[in-house]
Amino acid sequence: MNLPAGHPFVIAPRVGVLLVNLGTPDAPTPKAVRRYLKEFLSDPRVVEIPKLVWWPILNGLILNVRPKQSAHAYAQVWGPDGSPLATITKAQAEGLQTQLGNGIMVRWAMRYGNPAMGPVLAEMKAAGCERILVAPLYPQYSAATTATAIDELGRQLTAMRWQPSTRTLPPYYDDPLHVAALRDDLARQLRALPFVPEVLLLSFHGMPERTLHMGDPYHCQCRKTARLVGEALAADFPGLRIETSFQSRFGRAKWLEPYTEDTLTALAKGGVTRLAIAAPGFSADCLETREELAIRGREVFEEAGGLEFAALDCLNTSDAGMAMLEALVRRELGGWI
Ligand SMILES: C=CC1=C(C)c2cc3[nH]c(cc4nc(cc5[nH]c(cc1n2)c(C)c5CCC(=O)O)C(CCC(=O)O)=C4C)c(C)c3C=C
Numbered sequence: 001m002n003l004p005a006g007h008p009f010v011i012a013p014r015v016g017v018l019l020v021n022l023g024t025p026d027a028p029t030p031k032a033v034r035r036y037l038k039e040f041l042s043d044p045r046v047v048e049i050p051k052l053v054w055w056p057i058l059n060g061l062i063l064n065v066r067p068k069q070s071a072h073a074y075a076q077v078w079g080p081d082g083s084p085l086a087t088i089t090k091a092q093a094e095g096l097q098t099q100l101g102n103g104i105m106v107r108w109a110m111r112y113g114n115p116a117m118g119p120v121l122a123e124m125k126a127a128g129c130e131r132i133l134v135a136p137l138y139p140q141y142s143a144a145t146t147a148t149a150i151d152e153l154g155r156q157l158t159a160m161r162w163q164p165s166t167r168t169l170p171p172y173y174d175d176p177l178h179v180a181a182l183r184d185d186l187a188r189q190l191r192a193l194p195f196v197p198e199v200l201l202l203s204f205h206g207m208p209e210r211t212l213h214m215g216d217p218y219h220c221q222c223r224k225t226a227r228l229v230g231e232a233l234a235a236d237f238p239g240l241r242i243e244t245s246f247q248s249r250f251g252r253a254k255w256l257e258p259y260t261e262d263t264l265t266a267l268a269k270g271g272v273t274r275l276a277i278a279a280p281g282f283s284a285d286c287l288e289t290r291e292e293l294a295i296r297g298r299e300v301f302e303e304a305g306g307l308e309f310a311a312l313d314c315l316n317t318s319d320a321g322m323a324m325l326e327a328l329v330r331r332e333l334g335g336w337i
Pocket residue numbers: 022023024025037045046047066070083085138142144145205206207208218248250281282285286287288
């Protein structure tokens with residue numbers, strides 16, 4: 001029998017790990033941002049408004065106005081290797097590959113934009129991965145992030161005659177490994193600051209408030225993350241006040257409160273002059289941390305009277321972050337390796 005080149009019969013079975021994050025445009029241009037936003041905001045898991053109502057708003061208004069504004073924001077954080085979210089997710093996958101060794105194939109993909117999940121899963125399958133752990137890199141579960149990544153995995157599997165076995169990494173917000181990694185990495189960064197912050201503001205990406213009432217656990221998982229991180233830091237930073245807020249409001253509906261912008265203003269107006277901000281809902285720095293928090297957040301805080309401001313990095317490829325990722329993944333691979 002002649003087998004086509006690359007047919008799985010001729011390749012030793014392998015285990016694969018696919019890291020998935022949200023996605024980002026290919027370039028900081030209105031055209032590329034428009035393409036990305038169209039895919040992202042057309043996902044009914046993200047915008048839960050009936051298509052008949054949403055599509056005219058999306059195509060008639062948002063996709064004509066927002067790409068230009070967002071491209072300007074992306075241009076301010078774009079690095080030599082591209083968008084921070086893509087650069088960091090790639091580096092996380094490369095780091096994990098080194099940590100796990102070549103017996104396990106590690107790849108990365110984005111839910112929207114490139115590299116898309118479909119072609120990467122196909123590559124892993126063609127390389128002989130009969131067992132794949134798909135790890136959406138969101139510590140907290142939400143339908144708009146975790147669920148849509150798993151939906152897309154399902155769609156890709158639907159198109160395969162010979163499917164790999166799959167597992168998915170559960171949300172890890174309150175996992176002691178995650179809390180310890182955040183504690184160690186935030187403590188390291190706080191100690192390196194040229195000032196002593198009075199407040200550490202933990203800012204999470206927002207969601208429409210009604211998703212909470214519809215049963216999305218995201219809000220509770222963010223709050224619990226903040227409580228656990230605060231408790232974990234208390235021993236080493238006894239005078240540090242921990243506050244929590246939600247950022248990146250999109251559209252006119254009410255989102256989870258308090259809003260980060262309002263909180264920064266209220267804290268500065270209330271007499272807080274030295275503040276650090278961190279985003280423990282993001283596994284990698286991105287537009288929302290580097291532009292919205294580090295650039296615009298600083299402006300808001302300083303305009304309201306704040307004097308010292310620092311935006312701390314996400315776990316990214318820090319020692320603590322990578323050790324956590326390896327431990328979470330190894331645990332999930334139990335029985336497969
Ligand atoms: C970390 C969890 C995230 C949740 C929850 C989330 C919900 C959510 N987001 C939008 C709309 C936008 N988000 C945008 C960027 C963006 N969002 C996340 C993560 C979550 N989103 C990340 C990591 C990023 C950054 C992407 C990057 O390229 O760096 C954007 C695009 C940028 C912009 O134009 O502002 C939009 C739009 C909604 C509507 C939503 C929940 C329903």
